[in-house]
Amino acid sequence: MTQTITAMYDTYTDATAAKAKLVAIGIPEVGVRILSGSEAGTTTGAATTHEGGMWGSLKEFFMPEEDRHLHAEGLNRGGTMLTATVEDGYAERTYDILEEHGSVDMDEREASWRKEGWTGQAAGAPVMAATPVASTGTTGLQAAGATETVAARGTAQGTDYIPVVEERLNVGKRMVDSGRVRVRSYAVEKDVIENVTLHDETVHVDRRVVDRAVTPGDMALFEDKVIEATEMREQAVVSKEARVVGEVAIRKDATQRVETVTxxxxxxxxxxxxxxxxxxxxxxxxxxxxxxxxxx
Structure with a gap:
């Protein structure tokens, strides 16, 4: 959504400075317009038409009639008007920038002009024609009110209707999230104790005293002789084997139920x-x- 913000300045310099700041913050330059009193042209006298002069320039701007007269008077007095068409997100920043550069308080300015004798009608603006008086003596406002009343009641030959309205209950369905089930696998460690029987062999050297005669077969005992024995010992060897010992699955069952809606x-x-x-x-x-x- 966009909105149009209007400000009045005493000098053209202040208005152009405000415009430059608005463009700098990202407002398109084509959306910021400046109208000075010299550009619009000061026209006085009865010959001014609705399409020309100051009033014709202001006709391009959408604003209430009384505001149009007020801004036209400001332009007549040498002021400069700035209008900016901005997105809603820029509105607050735009107001701040316009005030920072000295925008005129039009309420105070209007009060000051009225003290000087200004009647609220801008110079060069078309004069509103007086409302003709009805032959019955009622004013235009009262006549408009009477017409509205007659239209509301209807004519004698017309037909008015009172609609008979009835609400109907429509019950639909929609999917909602009622919770989630998550299964996650991860690795953990635990201590394992196993008993294993190990075989050990030990070599012992024993010496004993012998006193007997040497036999012929013992004559070879004077030769070099070596006897060896090797000790053997078992050690525990650890290996691991991974096996699948179970499975965890997720499944969904669909059921139907009847719910009473009141x-x-x-x-x-x-x-x-x-x-x-x-x-x-x-x-x-x-x-x-x-x-x-x-x-x-």
């Missing part, structure tokens, strides 16, 4: 009271009754 609906009722013969006509041909009111 609400209220409105409707209008029309009652007809006919006081012409103390009889009530309900709209059905040939049906009459007492004068009690009864909804249709």
């Amino acid at each position: 609400d209220k609906v409105r409707h209008t009722e029309v009652e007809v009271t006919d006081e012409r013969g103390n009889v009530e006509r309900t709209g059905t041909a040939g049906t009459t009754g007492t004068a009690t009111r009864k909804p249709i």
Whole structure:
């Protein structure tokens, strides 16, 4: 959405400075217009028409009639008018910039001009024609009000209708999020203790005292001889094997249920009271009754 903001300045320099600042903050230059008194032209006298002069220049700007007269008087007195068409997001910043560069308080300026004798009619503006007086002596405003009343009531030959309105309950369906289930797998460590039986071999060297005669077979004992024995020992060897020991799955089951919806609906009722013969006509041909009111 866009809105048009209007400001009046005493000098053309202040107006151009404000325009430059507005363009600098991102407002398109084509959306900022400046109208000075010298450009619009000061016209006085009865020969001025609605399309020319100061008033014709202001006609391009959409504003209330009294504001148009006020700004036209400001231009007549040498002022400069600036209008900016901005997006809603720039509105507050635009107001600040216009005030920073010395925009005129038009309420105070109007009060000052009226003290000087200004009547609220800008020079060169078209003079509004007086409203003709009706032959019956009523004023134009009263005549307009009477016309509205007659139109509201209808003519004697016309037909007015009272609509009968009834609300209907429409029940639909929509999907909503009622919660989420998440399954996540991750690795953890735990201590494991296992017992294993290990076999150890130990070599012992024993020496004993012997006293016997040497036999012929023992003659080789004087030769070099070496006896060796190797100790063996088992050690625990650890290896790991990964096996699938279980599975976790997610599945959804769809079911249907019936839910009762309770609400209220409105409707209008029309009652007809006919006081012409103390009889009530309900709209059905040939049906009459007492004068009690009864909804249709």
